[in-house]
Amino acid sequence: MAKDPEPDHPDRVRRTLDDAAGPARSALAASWRRSLTVHGLAPEDRGRARTVTDRQLQEARQAMEPLMLAAQPVLDRLFLAVGDTGCCVLLTDAQGIAVDRRGAAVDDEIFHLWGLWPGSDWSEAAEGTNGIGTALVEHRAVTIHRDQHFHTRNTALSCTTHPIHDHLGRLAGALDVSSARADATAIMLGLISNAVGDAARAIETQAFRQAFADARIVLAGGGVADGADRSAALLAVDRDDLVIGATRAARVALKITDARIAAQLPASDLLGSAAETDFSDSERGAVRRALARSGGNVSAAARALGVSRATLHRKLNRLGLSGH
Template sequence: MGTQHDGLHAEHIQSALTGHAAAQSALVASWGRSMRLYGLNPEEKAPPNVLTDRELREARDRLGSLVATAQGTLDRLYSAVGGAGCCVLLADKDGVPVARRGYEGDNTTFYKIGLWTGVVWSEESEGTNGIGTSLAEQRPLTIHRDQHFRSKNTALSCTVAPIFDHRGRLMAAIDVSSARSDLTEDFVKLIAVAVVDAARRVEAENFRRAFPKARIVVAQGRENAINEKAVNALIAVDEDDLVVGASRSARHLFALTDESLASPLPAANLLGQDTDAERGFAAAERSVIQRVLRNAGGNVSVAATMMGMSRATLHRKLKRLGLN
């Protein structure tokens, strides 16, 4: 099925690994991991590693609600690329597809290749490939035909984007793959845009579901939104205008960590929204709280009850307004 003779493909990889490109190319670095770290052979034609039905169910269960969250996005993506002979896969962080969209007439071909649910496409298992290498490098990419490590996979063109959870941890990936020889470079570029957009949509919806009671703010921050770090920079803000969550992009943008988010962090400070209106609101809020505290004889618990909030919430407001 390869686009070039198996032996020639292996020679090409070996030559690249010993040449100057090895120090410059991310692709060659992946080939190096495949051969040296995982001990794989480009010419090996062993069948792919396939999970049992039970293992596949467990893999789906580990993704929790993400599989359901992604359904609509996978459907829309498939409607855009399915007519060109592509299939769409949602894989977990271990490189195992747990959901799939594909044209019934192409199913036999894709099943034989292994582009199917339950087949392990990690880089450790299959060498350089779209799903495995995107997950290993945690970035969107395309592995086109003979860029694959294994000769048996060189008929494929695979475009993948990773998905990160609400705490910025690698969670899954969306893949669009094709085995058609007439797939043009321009169409592959269009697929890449669609795949990245689909991954961001799933990521954003998953983030919103993780903070159902919070207000979700799209942060621009200190970098232009065109910058990769600023895209999908989402902040979850609670009823006290404190930041309770941040997406991976937002964490990069504002240098946030789990530790920094564990402490109360005013959204206005983080987002640079200390405008005249914000200052006016803060002054009015400070005045109201001070009057209630006087009426409560300085008792914070009584004052909190009078204002219909918890004692902890009032303490946070007192700290934020410099009244404690």
């Protein structure tokens, strides 16, 4: 499946880092520098990957349970897309601990040996430069191909990783596809990167919809570019058309913060007059039905709609409707 780890890899790493300007010119060299000087790792390390205890793994899984639930069907689909190429799929938490996995049984022994298994610690502090740890540190999608890894023992691997954010826009983990194929080409790695990116966005979207299941989900434009990544900018809007949630992409694109949401942020302030019209069209029918069922009584209609009387009066004025 793969060639032996590169024997001269440690020398290559150290020669690169002997050039003081190297880390300033190369993101890879900067990660190697962190691995060597910040984390105190040695590139010649051929030992086993670091793992956490069963209890620590269970705690990590419990901490990201909503995201893991959202991820299950996406992980299945991603493995169906890449599994035949000798890849396995890993989901990690924000610390780089692998919490879930998909892989072919025929590859389990070798992938387990390399640490591509639940409970393995793929943080940059543990493994040096690698797809998962470096993606989490640099907060971007990365592919670390074979001898771009810091540890010699990992130089037979190609790892493509995209960060994943939770419903509050916080870094929550990473999605990785790793392969030990010696013949992996740039085209193959590019296709894998696209598949991983699509899957990461699908997990984020599903987790967001789960977290705001009772809210209206609004697409705020086409998304925001993040390197080669492009994520859907979604808003969760309540019955008063106030934003109660936003994906990371929406937060970046529209400069949304927790403080702005807490201060009651109208969706129309973010999306413009077209959104106001869309909201008005959908609201008009709901408000008219509530008024009709209450015989025009504003207090009763407000209770039926789950809003305050004052809020409903504001809506009536905006929509050009009346009640009593």
